[in-house]
Amino acid sequence: MAVHKTTIKLTKAHRIRSDTSESVARFEIHYHRCLNAEGLPVYSLSEVASDPERLARLYRAMMLTRLFDTKAVALQRTGQLGTYASSMGQEAIGTAIGTAMRPDDVLLPTYREYAAQFLRGVSMTEILLYWGGDERGMNYQQSREDFPISVPVASQTAHAVGVAYAFKYRKQPRVAVCILGDGGTSKGDFYESLNIAGVWKLPVLFVVNNNRWAISVAREQQTAATTLAQKAIAAGIRGEQVDGNDVIALYDRMRLALARIRDTHEPMLIEALTYRMCDHTTADDASRYRPDEEVEAQRVYDPMHRLKRYMLNNGYWDEHKEQQLNKACIDEIEAAVKAYLETPPQSPQSMFDYLYEDLPDALKVQRAHAAGRKRDD
Numbered sequence: 001m002a003v004h005k006t007t008i009k010l011t012k013a014h015r016i017r018s019d020t021s022e023s024v025a026r027f028e029i030h031y032h033r034c035l036n037a038e039g040l041p042v043y044s045l046s047e048v049a050s051d052p053e054r055l056a057r058l059y060r061a062m063m064l065t066r067l068f069d070t071k072a073v074a075l076q077r078t079g080q081l082g083t084y085a086s087s088m089g090q091e092a093i094g095t096a097i098g099t100a101m102r103p104d105d106v107l108l109p110t111y112r113e114y115a116a117q118f119l120r121g122v123s124m125t126e127i128l129l130y131w132g133g134d135e136r137g138m139n140y141q142q143s144r145e146d147f148p149i150s151v152p153v154a155s156q157t158a159h160a161v162g163v164a165y166a167f168k169y170r171k172q173p174r175v176a177v178c179i180l181g182d183g184g185t186s187k188g189d190f191y192e193s194l195n196i197a198g199v200w201k202l203p204v205l206f207v208v209n210n211n212r213w214a215i216s217v218a219r220e221q222q223t224a225a226t227t228l229a230q231k232a233i234a235a236g237i238r239g240e241q242v243d244g245n246d247v248i249a250l251y252d253r254m255r256l257a258l259a260r261i262r263d264t265h266e267p268m269l270i271e272a273l274t275y276r277m278c279d280h281t282t283a284d285d286a287s288r289y290r291p292d293e294e295v296e297a298q299r300v301y302d303p304m305h306r307l308k309r310y311m312l313n314n315g316y317w318d319e320h321k322e323q324q325l326n327k328a329c330i331d332e333i334e335a336a337v338k339a340y341l342e343t344p345p346q347s348p349q350s351m352f353d354y355l356y357e358d359l360p361d362a363l364k365v366q367r368a369h370a371a372g373r374k375r376d377d
Contacts, residue, residue, distance in 0.1 A: 039309025089277030092303035096250035124336035183214025244272030
């Protein structure tokens with residue numbers, strides 16, 4: 001695995017004279033990658049790269065997510081789904097996370113981690129229900145302790161700290177895995193969460209999906225930091241960069257990070273460098289602020305194409321397997337869509353059922369009105 005180092009120096013003057021100082025700390029941010037854009041190794045590979053079955057599972061997770069994404073956007077465009085956030089071009093991040101996590105770990109996602117959620121048992125029908133405005137879509141029938149999709153930016157980082165503290169308090173070898181975007185690293189929630197995670201030495205992994213754009217704000221416009229990974233340094237946390245379009249490198253680094261956190265209960269941050277190949281959501285038009293040339297230049301780094309090339313080059317894959325997998329994924333997606341479209345809608349009063357354990361009297365009155373009756377209890 002290729003490793004590049006970015007050295008960040010921190011110095012402090014100990015004397016009044018400006019020409020007498022000494023270095024008190026020095027930090028490095030390492031960048032990891034296994035495959036280049038053509039799917040060729042750039043350094044020695046781990047055993048994962050020579051395991052055809054595991055590679056096929058990684059590829060399947062990315063293909064299922066990509067095809068689901070395409071179908072979800074089509075449903076939105078035809079009025080059968082609400083606003084939807086695509087993960088096109090970023091599937092490797094969720095795939096690596098979902099594959100590396102243990103079942104009893106807890107995922108705290110944003111709104112692009114479908115690959116991780118599918119791998120952890122969240123159904124495609126549940127995701128469609130959520131984007132269709134149905135709260136039951138976040139009532140996962142599996143992975144019951146995983147958190148729902150977080151639309152507010154970076155608020156899930158504080159939740160992750162709470163989850164990790166519970167693990168530490170109970171002496172459980174579990175990890176809270178929190179995913180956020182590059183824009184989230186500019187929020188106070190993020191810095192405060194990093195700080196307390198470092199102070200309390202909590203078992204939490206922060207994964208930054210750096211797709212270069214926080215809606216219409218470019219990464220360069222929101223921070224002057226050389227890397228986003230270095231933001232962990234001030235909190236006393238390890239930070240590193242990984243090629244977010246190289247699923248082999250990502251999976252390797254996620255596995256190592258989770259194992260280390262489990263053993264030491266010390267937090268860590270991984271910045272995954274990728275690119276948003278789509279609009280921010282279906283309510284966005286990225287062509288208004290992002291040049292087409294920039295998008296086209298990024299297509300060569302597509303994570304699916306990169307892994308497919310590597311498997312083809314090594315005889316692990318062929319077009320027959322590709323067609324079989326494509327059909328199997330489409331059939332699975334169509335079944336999920338059918339279940340979604342056939343799900344009876346929620347009653348209007350159900351909007352009150354997810355707010356409090358014991359509904360306040362004022363809301364009981366409103367719930368009764370929503371149900372079309374006078375309150376008689």
